[in-house]
Amino acid sequence: MEASSVLPCKWCTHLQGLLLTASFLTCCHLPTTAQITIELEPPQVIEGENVLIRVNNLTENLITLAWFRGMRIKSPQIGQYTPATKVTVLGPGHSGRETLYSNGSLQIYNVTQEDIGFYSLRIINKHAEIVSITSIYLNVYSSLWTCEHPSPHAKLTIESVPPGISEGGSVLLLVKNLPQNLLSLFWYKGVIAVKKFEIARHIKATNSSVPGPAHTGRETVFSNGSLLLQEVMQSDTGFYTLRTMSTDLKDEVAHVQLYMDTYLLTCYHPLQVKIESLPQNVAVGKTVLLLVHNLPEDFQAFFWYKSAYRRDTYKIAEYKRAMDATILGSAYSSREFIYNNGSMLIIDVTEDDAGYFLLEILREDLKIEKAYIQLHVNSFVSNSKDSASTARLSIESVPPSIVEGGSVLLLVHNLPKNLQSLFWYKGMIAEKKSELIQHIIATSSSLPGPAHSGRETVYNNGSLLLQRVMQNDTQFYTLQTMDTDLKYEVAHVQLQLDTSLSTWYHPLQVKIESLPRNVAVGKSVLFLVHNFPEVFRAFSWYKPAYKSHTSKIVEYHRFTDSATVGAAYRGIEVIFTNGSMVMIDVTEDDAGFYMLEILREDFKVEKAYVQLHVNSFVPNSKVSVSTARLSIESVPPSIVGGESVLLLVHNLPKNLQSLFWYKGVIAEEKSELIQHIIATSSSLPGPAHSGRETVYSNGSLLLQRVMQNDTGFYTLLTMSTDLKDEIAHVQLQLDTSTCCSLLTSDQLIIVPVPRNIAVGKSVLLLVCNVPKDVQTIFWYKSVYRTDIFKIAEYSRSMESTIWGLAHSGKEMVYTNGSLLIQNVTEHDAGLYMLEILHKDYKLERAHVQVHVNNPVSWPFVRVTDTTVRVQSSVVFTCFSADPGVSIRWLFNKQSLQLTERMTLSPSKCQLSIDPVWREDAGKYQCEVSNPVSSKSSLPVRLAVIEE
Known part of the structure; x- marks a missing residue:
């Protein structure tokens, strides 16, 4: 009869899947009088090492002790030892590598991955009863990589140091994991190892190098295989190939791509957590989604706050991943819905919901990451003569912009209740030739029109689905409804392509942007014209869009440089020679559609449209117009890395005394950029000032040479002479749609975005400088043109894609030649080739390398002794199973500041302190990282005692 249960501990079972380091977890099932404990020597174990499971506090009256492989009654027995006879009997669970000692301890030699699992020690008394069971879990750490002893199977890799280089600088192509039996190595310019592209070869036996045909005199090969390239020029960018040959005549090849700094600055920044408000401006009573992008995979929990501050009174909700549970906070209004991807939906929005929201993320390594979003709520001003049932017909594009080849739903709101039929048209004018489709309500039937392409579907709620969107689909769409009393109603919507992916290589169309997008009564609006032709004869503006x-507002003639006003001119319009138009003191009557008509030099006419949204301004009787709210505008709205941006301040208080700029959404001293005193017109930089910020007397802040870490929110705090404070915020964003425009040549090139991709994510192989005379585009998962490696073939004339043998179902080809790969795996890593067939049947090729990384696993630290004497020495070793990681040491949770007594090994995996001083006592950790993730070890405490 057993004296205790053998059910496994719940906490042991739970942690089994979480512990990635080698560890032992102990579950003891003992009577209250027993004090048997088990400990591990060493605390963590790696494949190939020996481990001792030490047993402490054995009682003297035991008859037999037995070790089992597992926790069940029928688990295989490793062996049993009887102290009275000093006899050891081995069982079926013995592998030949275990030894039982007389003190009950179990030694396992040369541990392997197969040794992972539970081990149980059973104590048996003279009545053959099991009086206690002690169990322990063994998790063996992989030996793929250990400190300063790379695995013989480690893959040859090359790292560019630095990752991007400025013209005229130097770069080291650093080689890692050279074969131990190296005979010689060869460097090539390009992805193919052929003689004419050979830069240099290095012979190990003689430690000598010989330049090749592609050597420019600026390359140097070192004995560790690395290549130094000096005085870098634009033509040096591209791929470099290293080929090694070992003494057994085996070849190994690795590639690296050299970039100029401008690519990395704008296109390859680490993915930050961002929040997008959908829609950007929400009306009272509507619904808004705060959509979270780039939520880290290794989060433990996240928190939403109705404020930019972390306080319990502002907490909306807390989501715990391990429990898959949401805990509601004090600020929860029962209108919020939390999703496990971090996003939050708010329904039935009120004016009180406007303001800042904070998302706080607790990562697996207990680091905290924060993201902010400002919610803009517009009051709905109803007409007392209109009931809620007479809401205006409107159309929403879902999503707001669409990538070429995708689908979009033109979602209809507020259809008339007595609807008889509806008609969809392509363009601004409801005429027969542009009719897409008509729908009859009574019969629930649809009839395609002359403009129907076979890709449009209309639903019973009036919405229109457009599939496989193409460039020529972008323009306005018109919906006309007819009710049973024969009344007509018309609404328009503009379909836009997402220019970050698919529209870069199509001819530039004239477009009009409304700044701001929604304008209040009494304010001004700019209709900013993009891609206005350089050569034109005249242009005209119309209201409405006919x-x-x-309906003519004004007509401008280039040759006479004169403007003629039309019948629709109201005296509030100002036009510019680039086609743009400003309207001041806007009224509700100005809302609606506008048309810009351009007469080109060849007498061709081009048209563009824009819709003006005017919001009624509801004044507060207690507030005068002179108290307009402090606001900030980013000029331009988004900025390319390396350029300058002006944070333009509007509506400064008249009795201003001083103002303060801060980096972030919280006005605290450590994040202060600069303060400005009005009386003396003087400025004083703060702790966060980088030397690139300048404040002007109107309060605006100029930020020069913008970098990736400059993105985010900025806060302006003003103080007036009556000591009243006012605060405004603005968000600075980098424009990543200009990656290709950063190129200084017209050479065909492919840019992977992002540069380093994590398993399970997506990567866009962005093609730059695609020639206009393209006939066919081919993608290959190789540097060789072979059918078995072909992913896809796209014919521009037929606008069709033929998938190849290498197509995995995760790839998508865009008309601009770019390739999107979704749900990336390690098998997707490697070189890709783009081949372009011109109309003259000439071929052009470009290559790109995809780097795929798994998130790093948990490292652990070993120390030679946890308690040392002053003036002695100690060595810490960081172990990681991940190849190619970077290592950083932490002391008391801060980055370790090295002193002359501290030495790091070449790969930084070993930290030696000699001699040790008292101030070295504390907690030590190592942090390992690769381009997509990082993790820190559990802390190891070092105690320092006097001699």
């Missing part, structure tokens, strides 16, 4: 004498 060409007629009564």
Whole structure:
């Protein structure tokens, strides 16, 4: 009869899947009088090492002790030892590598991955009863990589140091994991190892190098295989190939791509957590989604706050991943819904919901990451003569912009209740030739029109689905409804392509942007024209969007440099020679559609449209117009890395005394950029000032040479002479849509975005400088043109894609030649080739390398002794199973500041302190990272005692 249960401990079972380091977890099932404990020597174990499971406090009256492989009654027995006879009997669970000692301890030699699992020690008394069971879990750490002893199977790799280089600088192509039996190595310019591209070869036996045909005199090969390239020029960018030959005549090849700094600055920044408000401006009573992008995979929990501050009174909700549970906070209004991807939906929005929200993320390594979003809520001003049932017909594009080849739903709101039929048209004018489709309500039937392409579907709620969107689909769409009393209603919507992916290589179309997008009554709006032709004869503006004498606002003639006003001119319009138009003191009557008509040099006419949204301004009787709210505008709205941006301040208080700029959303001293005193017109930099910020007397802040870490929120705090404070915020964003425009040549090139991709994510192989005369585009998962490696073939004339043998179902080809790979795996890493067939049947090729990384696993630290004397020495060793990681040492949770007594090994995996001083006492950790993730070890405490 057993004296205790053998059910496994719940906490042991739970942690089994979480512990990535070698560890032992102990579950003791003992009577209250027993004090048997088990400990591990060493605390963590790696494949190939020996481990001792030490047993402490054995009682003297035991008859037999037995070790089992597992926790069940029928688990295989490793062996049993009887102290009275000093006899050891081995069982079926013995592998030949275990030894039982007389003190009950179990030694396992040369541990392997197969040794992972539970081990149980059973104590048996003279009545053959099991009086206690002590169990322990063994998790063996992989030996793929250990400190300063790379695995013989480690893959040859090359690292560019630095990752991007400025013209005229130097770069080291650093080689890692050279074969131990190296005979010689060869460097090539390009992805193919052929003689004419050979830069240099190095012979190990003689430690000598010989330049090749592609050597420019600026390359140097070192004995460790690395290549130094000096005085870098634009033509040096691209791929470099290293080929090694070992003494057994085996070849190994590795590639690296050299980039100029401008690519990395804008296109390859680490993915930050960002929040997007959908829609950007929400009306009272509507719904808004705060959509979270780039939520880290290794999070433990996240928290939403209705404020930019972390306080319990502002907490909306807390989500715990391990429990898959949401805990509601004090600020929860029962209108919020939390999703496990971090996003939050708010329904039935009120004016009180406007303001800042904070998302706080607790990562697996207990680091905290924060992201902010400002919610803009617009009051809905109803007409007392109109009931809620007469809401205006409107259309929403879902999503707001669409990538080429995707689908979009033109979602209809507020259809009339007595609807008889509806008609969809392509363009601004409801005419028969542009009719897409009509829908009859009574029969629930649809009839395609002359403009129907076969890709449009209309639903019973009036919404229109457009599939496989193409460039020529972008423009306005018109919906016309007819009710049973024969009344007509018309609404328009503009379909836009997402220019970050698919529209870079199509001819630039004239587009009009409304700044701001929604304008209040009494304010000004700029219709900013993009891609206005350099050569034109005249242009005209119309309101509404029809060409007629009564709707013409103004007409401008280039040759006479003169403007003629039309019948629709109200005296509030100002036009510019680039086609743009400003309207001041806007009224509700100005809302609606506008058309810009351009007469080109060849007498061709081009048209563009824009819709003006005007919001009614509801004044507070207690507030005068002179108290307009402090606000900040980013000029331009988004900025390319390396350029300058002006944070333009509007509506400064008249009795201003001083103002303060801060980096972030919280006005605290450590994040202060600069303060400005009005009386003396003087400025004083703060702790966060980088030397690139300048404040002007109107309060605006100029930020020069913008970098990736400059993105985020900025806060302006003003103080007036009556000591009243006012605060405004603005968000600075980098424009990543200009990656290709940063190129200084017209050479065909492919840019992977992001540069380093994590398993399970997506990567865009962005093609730059695609020639206009393309006939066919081919993608290959190789540097060789072979059918078995072909991913896809795209014919521009037929606008069709033929998938190849290497197509995995995760790839998508865009008309600009770019390739999107979704749900990336390690098998997707490697070189890709793009081949372009011109109309003259000439071929052009470009290559790109995809780097795929797994998130790093948990490292652990070993120390030669946890308690040392002053003036002695100690060595810490960081172990990681991940190849190619970077290592950083932490002391008391801060980055370790090395002193002359401290030495790091070449790979930084070993930290030696000699001699040790008293101030070295504390907690030591190592942090390992690769381009997509980082993790820190559990702390190891060092105690320092006097001699």
